[in-house]
Amino acid sequence: MKQLRFLCDYVLGGVGVLYLFTIGVLRARHRIFIQNLVSHLGLRRDKVATRPLSILPTIHVNSLLTSEQSVCLTEAEEVYGNVSTLELALINSFVRRLGPKAIFEIGTFDGRTTLNMAANAPTDCRLFTLDLPADQTETAALRLDEWDRHYILKSESGSRFKGHPLSQRIVQLLGDSATFNYTPFLGQMDMVFVDGSHSYEYVLSDSRIAFQLLRRCGIIIWHDYGCDCLGVTLALNELFASGGEFKALRHIRGTRLAYLERRPETTCPPPVGGGIFPVATTKTRNTRSLWPESSR
Numbered sequence: 001m002k003q004l005r006f007l008c009d010y011v012l013g014g015v016g017v018l019y020l021f022t023i024g025v026l027r028a029r030h031r032i033f034i035q036n037l038v039s040h041l042g043l044r045r046d047k048v049a050t051r052p053l054s055i056l057p058t059i060h061v062n063s064l065l066t067s068e069q070s071v072c073l074t075e076a077e078e079v080y081g082n083v084s085t086l087e088l089a090l091i092n093s094f095v096r097r098l099g100p101k102a103i104f105e106i107g108t109f110d111g112r113t114t115l116n117m118a119a120n121a122p123t124d125c126r127l128f129t130l131d132l133p134a135d136q137t138e139t140a141a142l143r144l145d146e147w148d149r150h151y152i153l154k155s156e157s158g159s160r161f162k163g164h165p166l167s168q169r170i171v172q173l174l175g176d177s178a179t180f181n182y183t184p185f186l187g188q189m190d191m192v193f194v195d196g197s198h199s200y201e202y203v204l205s206d207s208r209i210a211f212q213l214l215r216r217c218g219i220i221i222w223h224d225y226g227c228d229c230l231g232v233t234l235a236l237n238e239l240f241a242s243g244g245e246f247k248a249l250r251h252i253r254g255t256r257l258a259y260l261e262r263r264p265e266t267t268c269p270p271p272v273g274g275g276i277f278p279v280a281t282t283k284t285r286n287t288r289s290l291w292p293e294s295s296r
């Protein structure tokens with residue numbers, strides 16, 4: 001069965017390659033794929049030879065983690081599948097500076113990041129975290145990455161925040177990020193953390209959804225950019241190349257985090273509420289960037 005599946009992939013891949021190297025090169029995402037293929041084969045002579053090509057403008061960690069700002073770090077012990085402790089400190093720092101009222105996370109895993117975001121957010125902030133139940137692995141709407149199964153097939157989702165006092169601020173959601181009904185959450189989130197499936201198809205879909213979830217001002221953070229997760233890197237590269245709002249995507253150098261800050265010209269309205277979480281603020285937010293300009 002496995003051999004047959006590979007044979008199908010082999011034939012389809014061959015046809016795909018023919019297309020890719022002919023009329024396929026007219027599309028930016030295919031050109032980026034060819035560059036990544038060259039890197040993957042070790043044919044590129046620079047130091048990113050074994051990694052997919054990162055094209056996002058980079059920003060230095062030191063300009064985001066400053067000595068004027070402290071963050072709370074909880075559940076510091078890292079297990080395979082978590083963000084690194086440096087990445088966690090950066091995410092916590094984003095939360096601290098933004099002071100969000102609502103955060104949406106795609107990909108709960110053990111809930112380490114969820115709990116940390118809750119610990120650094122204002123007390124009236126609500127966190128929504130979505131995870132794919134293990135028994136929906138085979139029926140997922142889009143292609144899953146080979147590695148996704150390691151994180152999906154766990155005994156419990158969100159085990160780190162279960163029974164924790166901060167869990168009162170966390171709303172656990174179960175479903176497939178591609179088919180989940182996001183209607184009550186659209187346009188209401190101050191921050192979205194995209195860390196679900198690593199396949200190219202899911203990252204594209206989750207990223208577009210993240211934009212719809214975001215208020216007019218806010219931040220989206222992605223994990224696993226620029227490492228061996230080809231799907232994440234390809235998808236974010238493609239979104240960046242497609243322009244529009246995704247042109248603001250930045251990669252935090254030395255980490256696997258990418259982020260995008262949405263900052264309209266006009267002042268942001270207060271959260272809309274809509275009944276899914278208490279609206280506690282009427283404060284208007286300023287339009288000044290929270291972050292320094294990126295540097296290459």
Ligand SMILES: C[S@@+](CC[C@H](N)C(=O)[O-])C[C@H]1O[C@@H](n2cnc3c(N)ncnc32)[C@H](O)[C@@H]1O
Pocket residue numbers: 081082083106107108109110111112113114130131132140148151152153175176177178195196197198202
């Ligand atoms: C790398 S782990 C997330 C790690 C977590 N955010 C953290 O910081 O510790 C990826 C998570 O995405 C979830 N996931 C994978 N595919 C998904 C899908 N289609 N919809 C929702 N969640 C998905 C997996 O179940 C897993 O819990």
